[in-house]
Structure formats: C-alpha cells, structure tokens
Amino acid sequence: MALTIGIIGLPQSGKTSLFNALTKAGAPIGYASSTVKANVGVVQVPDPRLQPLAEIFQPKKVTPTTVEFVDVAGMGQSDQAGNEKKGLSAEFLGHIRNADALAIVLRTFANDNVSHPYNSIDPIRDLDSLNAELQLTDLTSVERRIERSTRSAKSGDKKYVQELEILRRFQATLEELQLISDMELSQQDHALLKEMFLLTVKPRMYVLNVSEGTLGAAGELLAKIAAGEQVDPTTLEGELKGIAQVGLRARAEKAEAVATSASLEAELSELPEEDANEYLESLGKPQLGTESVIKGGYRLLNLITFLTAGEDEVRAWTVTRGAKAPEAAGKIHSDIERTFIRAEVTSFTDFMECGSFAAATKKGLLRLEGKEYVIKDGDIAHFRSGK
Template sequence: MALTIGIIGLPQSGKTSLFNALTKAGAPISGYAASTVKANIGMVQVPDARLQPLADIFQPKKTTPTTVDFVDVAGMGQAAQGGKDKKEGLNAEFLGHIRNADALAVVLRSFANDNVTHVNDTIDPFRDLENLNAELTITDLASVERRLERSTRSAKSGDKKYQQEIDILRRLQSALEEFKLIKDLELGQPEQALLKDLFLLTIKPRMYVLNVSEGALGEANELLEKIAAGEAVDEAGLSNELKGIAKVAQRARSEGSEVAAVSASLEAELSELPEEDAQEYLESLGLPKLGADRVIQVGYRLLNLITFLTAGEDEVRAWTVTKGAKAPEAAGKIHTDLERTFIRAEVIHYNDFIKYGSFAAAKEKGVYRLEGKEYVVEDGDIMQIRAGAGK
C-alpha cells in the first residue's frame, strides 16, 4: 500500500497548486468554500536516482519506483471565520478523504498577491497555522465526545473495559478543550490502542509546507536550513515574509515537525516543462530540485521510511519500509507469503553493487552476503529473498 499524504490548508493558500506540482494532474485552481467536500487525488512516483543506473545494468522489462498518494482536500477555515467556540468541526465526508492519511501536509501561505485574496485579509502563516490547529482540535473533540457518549452507555453493563476507555477519552477531551494537539501528549499503550480506532487528525505526523513568493524562495530555503540546524537568526534584518517563515520554522523545530518551502504556482508551471528546462531554471535560482520532490523527501523523513531495492532482468523496483524493519517484513512487501515462508535474504548495498558492477563480482569481493530473520534492512539495500514453499 502506498504512503498517503493529505494536503490541507486555508482556501487560496496554494494547496491545489502544490497538488498540481506534485502530481501534474492539472486540477482546476479556484478557491472553494469550507463546506465543499471535493477532493483531488493523485499518485506520484518517488524520485530515486538509484533506479536508472540499475536499469542500465539489468535492462529489465520494466522499472518501478515506489509511490506516494496525495489527497488535496477542500479549503478549511471554519475556526478562522467562526472563532474557537465553533463546535462543528469538519464534516464526515470531508474527513473521509483524509482520516486514513499517513501524514498531513499543512500548506501555509506566506506570499502576498493583491489578485489572490486571503480569508483573513492579511498574510500571517503562523496565525493561519493556529487557526488550522484550532479547527483540527475541534474536529477531534467532536469525535472523542461521540465515542465518549457511546462508551458511557456501554459502561452501564458493568464491563470494566468501558470504564477504562471513558477515563482515557476524558483525558483526551480535556486536552482538546484546551486546544492541545494529541500528538503532543505522553500516551501509554492503552491510549495508543484506542487512538487507532478514533482516527484523530491531531495525532497524525505533519509537515508544514510554506508557499512562498518566487523571489523569496532561495532565501527561504537557506533560512529553514539555519533554523533546522539550531543556528541563531537575526530577524531584525528579515523581510516581513521571511519573519513569518522563521516563526513557523521555529515552531516546527520545537515540536519535531518537518518544514519545506516551495513556490507552488511556479513549480506547477515548471512541472509542465521538459525536465532539462525546469532543472536549468531551478539552478538559476540556486535550488537543486523541485520543491515537490523535497516535499516527498520530507514526508519520508517524517514517517521514518527507507527504500530497499530488487533488481533483475524482469524488473528493477523500489520498495518502502519503516526504518528498523527486519528482513522478513521487507520480504512481505514484495509478497505477503514471502514474510511467512522467509528463510534468508541475499543482500548487497546499492553503493557496493555499483562499485563492482555485478552480483558475481560483489560475491568475489565479499560484500554480497546472506542475512537471516533478524537482519535490519538499510536504505539502499538490494535484496533477493529465499523462501520456503507456501501452503
């Protein structure tokens, strides 16, 4: 199953422009109201520079990168427009588009444009983040309170498990009423088990995607790198746009979230150009790659994901697993039966394979090895699975 990232933000924040830059889907760009439940859905191939060299060597019938699904949902903003006392939250159909997302990409607008109105009239990405968080917590609060009502009714049977559930739900309710994100709470195993059933939004890993003006793109990325590294930043010399970016980046660093800066409209345009032309323009801005590619990479770091590879004459393919996964789990990504019948894996790292040019040469050099069930897969491993006969 592909990684799924839900793209959320206020209307006119650039969500759909980012979606188009990522997916090349050409979704229509027009601000739609918070009551609209329309969603754009697209699949993106994850850029991986290791696939082409392997394809050049093996000349396979096909080359298959791993993928990410992006879901661009309607513009939020009830909390921004109705205040924190508004209790409806997001409706069920809206939630249906993002409740199963593995992570959220929160798009925050920092660019000014008189032709593109802002729901709050002024540009302030940190304020917008606070408003979005308020709406997410209101939505989660409604979910928790509905579950609390059901559990309270069920507890009348005398079953003690419901009383424990009520205690947990009341703790969550109290936190959400104070507009705290569930992901910031210290939760034990019983709480974690219950959360899997609730599909709360404020527990999902998140990245902040700052949609910046084209002219500020290079400076914004340099600023994000400094803040991520813990370097001091003299905000007195920054433009208003960069000050807003710095504030969001500092918030992201304090809570362990990831952040990226893109110019979504620019990159949507570049995504329609031939790759060489787009790359040349990016280099003129001092940027190594499309922001869309950076968003995918940030998503992988956010979710602690790595990529392993399989290679042969039939197919060269990339696969995604969680960092720390053992060899049988990786085998299960290729086919579920392989995890159950796993015996061992033949493993060589991509860098060693490219250095020596073939499996045979790698074996001679002693870098092609057999690993058992306890082997922890590393990013860039090329694996061949040995398994027993299935039932």
C-alpha cells in the same frame, strides 16, 4: 507500504497549485468552498538509484515506489448561513482521516490579485486557525466516543472504564486547544488512537508557499533551523520573518518544514525538463519544494527504501525503518514472509562499485542474512523462501 499525504490549508493558500506541481494532474484552482470533493493523485518517489541499476540489468520494467496525495477544499471557511464552522464535516473528514501524514500549506507570499481570507499575511495566525478547526473536529469525535463508552461502561466492563479515563484525558487536551500529539501517550493510548483516526495526532509537515524570489533564501533558512542553528525571527523582515517562525515551531514540534513556490513549480512541471532547469538556473537553482514534500513525508513516518534488481524488474519498496528481513519480504508477497529462509543482501553503493552480484559475492559484499537482519535504506535484497 502505500504512503498517503493529505494536503490541507486555508483558501487561497496554494494547496491545489502544490497538488498540481506534485502530480501534474491539472486540477482546477479555487474550487467552490462548499464542496467536499477531493483531488487525488499518485506520484512516483524520485530515487536516483533506479536508473543506474536499470542500465546494468536492462530490465523489462522499472518500478519506483509511490506516494498518494489527497487535496481537499480550503478549511477555516464559513457555512452558507455565515457562521464559522465547528470542525470538519463527516464528508470532508472522510478524505483525510486515513492519511498517514498531513501537509499543512501556509501562505507567506503577498499578491494583490490573490485575496487572503483574513486580508493579511501571517502564517502563524493561519496555522493557529487551522489547528483550532482540527482540534474541534477531534473533540467532536472524542465526545461521541465518550457517549458510546459511557453506555458500555454501565455493564461494569473494565475495558470501557479504562477507555473512558483515556478519552477524558484526550477531551481535556483538546478543550485546551492542544494537539493530541503533544501528550505523553501510553501503549493503551496508542491502541485507542489507532481506532479513532484523530487528526491532531497525525505527523505533520508545514509547507510554506513562498514568493518566487524568496524560494532559495527560504530553503536555506529552514535548513539552518532544522540543523539547530540559532535564528531570531525579530531580526528578519517580510516573508523571511514568518518563514522563520514556522520553521522554529516545526522544530519544537518535531515536525517538518519545507518551502515551495507552488504556482511556479506547477508551471515548471508542465515544461520540458531542460527548459525547467534553465529557468531554475536563472533563480540560482533553488531546491524545489515538491521533492522536499515527498522526502519530508518519509522522514515524518520513519520510512526507508530497499531495492530488488534483476532482468525482469528493477523496483523500489518502502518499509518502516527498523523492519527485519521477513517483514521486508512480505512487502513483495505475504507467502515469502511466511516461508522466509534467508536474504541475500548488498548495499547499492557496494553493488555499483562491483558492477554485478557475482563480483559482489567474490569480494564478500553480498551477504546471507537471517530473520533478525534489519533492512537498511539502499539495500538490494533477494529473498529465499520455502514452500
């Protein structure tokens, strides 16, 4: 499963610095606000289980799973006539409409040398501004679909009559500046949403671009909020107040919130690993936000990783949590899913304790599983299929 995350935010929020930190692409910072181009990069998903397996099997290649990131120009800007945009252009929308999730970059750092579009730092205000543009974009899409469905419903076709009822509920929600994801959605609603690629229904994470010295404290604060600990933003000052507000918003929305110092992490990504780690030690070894963004994307989309291992290749594969063995086999090849017979499965932990498939079999830790087996994160699987 190819995971694609769209990176959006206001100008000067640090979107492209984040993109560069993730991809090491060296994309130019601050490209023209009128552009509709996008930066696209593919990133290997860090998985500490691959190297130990590679040391055992000495394979011809090691293949991690990947995530694609799409970075678009800053939102919330004026058009050439000086009027505020009313939603995203079709060209702009085309870059992110197929994204599986959105990474919304919100700036909390202050820097007199880096201007802010609103001339002050307020991540909740910025988020509301971005949401308004996403809502306007979706409202335009819904209204166009209503026009089409209204014409089709004149024939008396019940399908379009029911579709219109759903669309008008979507319309009312968006006109109230609410997210589609906040609605109670039926199976019919979800079926229609799959066709429409609306932005306000996509899973989202808030990437707080913090100052270098705040990175460690920001990560700890967001972890407390995610764990359900009580945090009162009014007792905090400076950056941490805004970070707490966004963290609480994310928890209420069942979204993700991570902290990054995008410019710092972009610079560190260009250094040798030893030098980068030495600098991180001087900062108290804060967890980098770039890896958190990837992990957050997996949590948002309820994804897990299973592994295959042998002399030819050690490889990571991505499936949706709850996938059964034939579906996982289909990630390797559709024919294996179609002719699936059984799976030979052991967990990564059990395999490493045994050191080989033979030893795992002898200890009863390599199991034969059928079509109803649900793949677990870290399973090492070998699939048997017929002709």
